[in-house]
Amino acid sequence: MQTLPTPPTTSDPSSQTFVDTTIQRRKTRPVQVGNVTIGGGAPVVVQSMINEDTLDIEGSVAAIRRLHEIGCEIVRVTVPSMAHAYALKDIKQKLAETYQAVPLVADVHHNGMKIALEVAKHVDKVRINPGLYVFEKPKSDRTEYSQAEFDEIGAKIRETLEPLVISLRDQGKAMRIGVNHGSLAERMLFTYGDTPEGMVESAIEFLQICESLNFHNLVISLKASRVPVMVAAYRLMVKRMDELGMNYPLHLGVTEAGDGEYGRIKSTAGLAPLLADGIGDTIRVSITEAPEKEIPVCYSILQALGLRKTMVEYVACPSCGRTLFNLEEVLHKVREATKHLTGLDIAVMGCIVNGPGEMADADYGYVGKQPGYISLYRGREEIKKVPEDQGVTELINLIKADGRWVDP
Ligand code: SF4
Secondary structure (H helix, E strand, O other), X not given: OOOOOOOOOOOOHHHOOOOOOOOOOXXXXXXXXXXXXXXXXXXXXXXXXXXXXXXXXXXXXXXXXXXXXXXXXXXXXXOOOHHHHHHHHHHHHHHHHHOOOOOEEEEEOOOOHHHHHHHOOOOOEEEEOHHHHOXXXXXXXXXXXXXXXXXXXXXXXXXXXXXXXXXHHHHOOEEEEEXXXXXXXXXXXXXHOOOHHHHHHHHHHHHHHHHHOOOOOEEEEEEEOOHHHHHXXXXXXXXXXXXXXXXXXXXXXXXXXXXXXXXXXXXXXXXXXXXXXXXXXXXXOOOOOOHHHHHHHHHHHHHHOOOOOOOOEEEEOOOOOOOOOOHHHHHHHHHHHHOOOOOOEEEEEOOOOOOHHHOOOOOEEEEEEEOOEEEEEXXXXXXXXXXXXXXXXXXXXXXXXXXXXXXX
């Protein structure tokens, strides 16, 4: 008879393998944007974009300030014309006078070389889109792209990019090479197709020009509105950069994610797998809502992955037939009373059968004990049983007694 191997016993600690659950972030070079660092081990930076017309100085200053006050660390503005580039001088100055210096990024589009050169004097970072920076109108009758044509445009890109690179380099400012799947240059489409490869090679062409001019304050993005394309593009970019010995930080985003619940889920579906693999140094969630709505989504994604802790982490069971109180209502009450206590983990669990074991090492637990009563826990230790109607007050008292309470 065949003898089966003896399974290892779990009671023997030496037989257990402990897996490090901390996300190991890809090592990137630090890139300074005003007073914020992207990459180089700095916390993942949250950014967004105002939708005011940049010519509206007062409105733009107010919008930038609103975003910055709720945690947006870098704010992007669009600069479609020379007049908009000049307006940024006033915006920057007004922010400094009435609020504080906020790291600003200017978004430059079609054939924006002159605009980029002007705005580079007033902002901390310029974002260019390789597909549009030297814009060649697609020819509808084209069937191929010769190497000579490819190289000719490549030379034109170099010539056009050089003054901007030198300006940013000499001022110690940064550039984002922001590729978009939806606006790849025609010559890239012909050479690589409408693919992640095309996106990555677009970025690399610009990166190599910057490197040849000894400019390294670079951040790369490869956004797409389709999550699998965007995820593949970032992964391929990391592989290519590793091959080329490059370590530029990455700006992650899903473009045109839409609005509401699906917009948030779609953004999370794109960002989370990359961030979980340690890829990504700054993020933007692009939803079709007021930019202020993007910031909590960014922080929730980063907090859920353990990359930043900006709010209380709540652990709560889904409730079941054993639940001894109205879990949804109690969780809401606990959250309202404690949501300002950044840094704590608080669990709300329906019963003592599974609750204490599944509180995931929360700092405090509120657990159904018996009908009408709950138990309060500190870590895994049961501290006291109290009538349910005093549960939230007693939880606050326990946190206060531990010296971990601050007034809202
Ligand atoms: S902790 Fe208790 S009440 Fe909550 S889901 Fe588990 S068994 Fe049900």
